[in-house]
Amino acid sequence: xQLTNLRVRRGQRPVVDGxxxxxNPGEFIGLIxxxxxxxxxxxxxxxxxxxxxxxxxxxLMPAIKRARAVAFLPQGREIAWPVRVADxxxxxxxxxxxxxxxGQDRAAVELALDSMGLAGFHDRAATALSGGExxxxxxxxxxxxxxxxxxxxxxVAGLDPEAQLRCMRVFADxxxxxxxxxxxxxDLGLAARHCTRLILLHQGRLVADGPPRExxxxxxxxxxxxxxxxxxxxxxxxxxxPTALLP
Amino acid sequence: xxxAVPVNLTLGxxxxxxxxxxxxxxxxxxxxxxxLRALLTGxxxxxxLIMREIRLPRAVxxxxxxxxxxxxxxxxxxxxxxxxxxxxxxxxxxxxxxxxVLALQTGLAAAxxxxxxxxxxxxxxxxxxxxxxxxxxxxGALALILAGIAISAMAGAGTSLVLNLSRNPxxxxxxxxxxxxxxxxxxxxxxxxxxxxxxxxxxxxxxxGRGLDALTLGEDAAQAMGVRMGRLRWGxxxxxxxxxxxxVSVAGAVGFVGLVVPHVLRPWVGAMPSRLLPxxxxxxxxxxxxxxxxxxxxxxxxxxxxxxxxxxxxxxFFLHLIWQLRRVEA
Numbered sequence: 001x002q003l004t005n006l007r008v009r010r011g012q013r014p015v016v017d018g019x020x021x022x023x024n025p026g027e028f029i030g031l032i033x034x035x036x037x038x039x040x041x042x043x044x045x046x047x048x049x050x051x052x053x054x055x056x057x058x059x060l061m062p063a064i065k066r067a068r069a070v071a072f073l074p075q076g077r078e079i080a081w082p083v084r085v086a087d088x089x090x091x092x093x094x095x096x097x098x099x100x101x102x103g104q105d106r107a108a109v110e111l112a113l114d115s116m117g118l119a120g121f122h123d124r125a126a127t128a129l130s131g132g133e134x135x136x137x138x139x140x141x142x143x144x145x146x147x148x149x150x151x152x153x154x155x156v157a158g159l160d161p162e163a164q165l166r167c168m169r170v171f172a173d174x175x176x177x178x179x180x181x182x183x184x185x186x187d188l189g190l191a192a193r194h195c196t197r198l199i200l201l202h203q204g205r206l207v208a209d210g211p212p213r214e215x216x217x218x219x220x221x222x223x224x225x226x227x228x229x230x231x232x233x234x235x236x237x238x239x240x241x242p243t244a245l246l247p
Numbered sequence: 248x249x250x251a252v253p254v255n256l257t258l259g260x261x262x263x264x265x266x267x268x269x270x271x272x273x274x275x276x277x278x279x280x281x282x283l284r285a286l287l288t289g290x291x292x293x294x295x296l297i298m299r300e301i302r303l304p305r306a307v308x309x310x311x312x313x314x315x316x317x318x319x320x321x322x323x324x325x326x327x328x329x330x331x332x333x334x335x336x337x338x339x340x341x342x343x344x345x346x347x348v349l350a351l352q353t354g355l356a357a358a359x360x361x362x363x364x365x366x367x368x369x370x371x372x373x374x375x376x377x378x379x380x381x382x383x384x385x386x387g388a389l390a391l392i393l394a395g396i397a398i399s400a401m402a403g404a405g406t407s408l409v410l411n412l413s414r415n416p417x418x419x420x421x422x423x424x425x426x427x428x429x430x431x432x433x434x435x436x437x438x439x440x441x442x443x444x445x446x447x448x449x450x451x452x453x454x455x456g457r458g459l460d461a462l463t464l465g466e467d468a469a470q471a472m473g474v475r476m477g478r479l480r481w482g483x484x485x486x487x488x489x490x491x492x493x494x495v496s497v498a499g500a501v502g503f504v505g506l507v508v509p510h511v512l513r514p515w516v517g518a519m520p521s522r523l524l525p526x527x528x529x530x531x532x533x534x535x536x537x538x539x540x541x542x543x544x545x546x547x548x549x550x551x552x553x554x555x556x557x558x559x560x561x562x563x564f565f566l567h568l569i570w571q572l573r574r575v576e577a
Contacts, residue, residue, distance in 0.1 A: 044467065047470075047471055049467055049470055049471070063470075063474075063475055064473040066471075066473065067471065067472050068473075071471065072467065072468060072471035074464075074465055074468050076465060076467075078328075078464055078465035078468070079463065079464065080328035080462070080463045080464075080465075081328075081463050081513070081518040081520070083463060083517060083518045083519055084517050088463070091460060091463065091464060092472070094460065094461050094472045094474070095472055097457065145472070151471075
């Protein structure tokens with residue numbers, strides 16, 4: 001994915017303001033920034049779901065080709081009907097279907113269910129699951145789409161610690177296979193620990209782009225989030241915790 | 248897919264049985280063998296006339312009208328992701344009815360047999376133009392609903408105005424009875440006029456299944472899975488207008504089928520919109536055929552209207568479902 005000077009206006013005010021970036025294979029990119037920084041708008045515009053100026057390589061692709069290249073996990077975890085979990089995850093195969101599900105489609109669905117710890121959930125009604133389980137089912141749906149790029153809008157919000165870590169590990173593994181993930185994440189600790197690269201947005205502009213320990217510098221934290229934080233290297237990797245509000 | 252096939256087979260068998268029943272029930276007491284022989288071979292004068300010109304069109308229209316209402320109800324609910332949606336929501340039924348009412352009031356309908364259905368089809372066409380103008384190619388679900396409500400209200404006011412100002416009590420009576428919805432006294436002409444539109448609408452709506460499935464996860468997710476929302480919306484509006492417009496033009500307004508049938512069948516097909524579409528078409532056909540046989544059996548001399556019966560039976564049944572749902576959710 002390549003964005004060149006991407007700009008989205010709401011009325012006259014730019015919500016995303018001249019963002020350029022390139023996503024490379026193997027990267028797990030955390031998109032961070034305060035509420036209203038433009039994270040969701042950036043992801044939607046990159047996919048071509050919003051009118052925009054500038055260029056997004058994804059928005060230029062024909063719909064079906066794009067659907068086979070990039071999967072999107074929207075923020076609103078909408079499940080309109082009480083469909084079976086297996087049927088819901090199989091929706092990820094929609095871009096590939098000619099008639100019914102092929103053996104390859106079924107295999108992709110099983111793999112996605114397993115990787116999210118959902119084996120045995122096949123026949124449950126998706127709407128009857130808990131919020132965290134629903135989020136995992138929706139992530140499995142995106143994985144079943146079997147794309148080289150995954151865009152996720154706050155995939156871990158509202159999940160319990162086990163589900164959060166599982167989700168981050170699945171994304172990291174996904175990227176390690178030579179694919180890439182861009183995920184909007186509010187939890188700076190999770191982003192610091194698991195992402196290979198962070199992109200910091202503030203008022204629609206790209207403020208910082210680089211390895212987590214550089215992006216989470218005291219200056220950026222103060223300017224953008226108005227907090228300070230604690231950073232340390234541990235055997236489990238980089239640990240970051242926002243600790244106090246700045247006056 | 249494995250669960251939907253037996254459901255469709257069962258419904259298909261039910262529809263076949265009810266279609267046969269529709270051919271065999273009527274005020275003229277005909278023997279079974281006699282009726283079928285007349286229908287298939289054309290042997291026997293009066294019986295052939297009854298079978299081919301009275302009962303066959305009635306059964307065919309019952310089949311088509313029911314299929315159209317069930318199918319478009321399922322498609323509308325799938326698109327709006329709302330189990331309370333029904334085919335009349337985008338204003339097609341109301342404008343088609345207004346067209347028919349104008350034909351009745353002006354006397355055109357009496358002057359020429361097909362004036363009424365043609366006027367109703369014209370009304371449906373007007374509503375499509377209006378809705379596309381108002382809810383545009385990029386409009387969302389909310390714009391569609393609001394535009395539909397506005398168009399329905401306008402057409403409803405037009406119909407009331409005609410009734411209000413009419414100086415012809417016969418026309419008023421005729422309009423009121425027509426609006427109740429019925430399949431009595433329709434001819435093969437009605438089948439040839441409405442049938443192609445209903446079949447085209449059915450064909451178009453049946454192609455929407457995969458897009459509606461993806462829409463279960465919301466518009467953004469569906470678009471990211473390659474579903475072209477503009478095309479989906481076009482197919483829905485055009486398919487519903489063709490199918491429901493034609494159905495109103497030949498049968499009047501038959502309520503509740505498009506609302507109740509998808510609701511009842513949803514649990515049987517695992518709630519997947521793509522499987523619900525064909526099942527609802529069959530279920531709608533079964534409901535309308537059954538109701539149309541029932542009006543002939545319950546009150547053979549009263550000309551009980553089809554639409555009255557579907558609402559009379561449909562509404563309490565719907566209440567029962569809501570009652571059950573309440574217990575599940577509590």
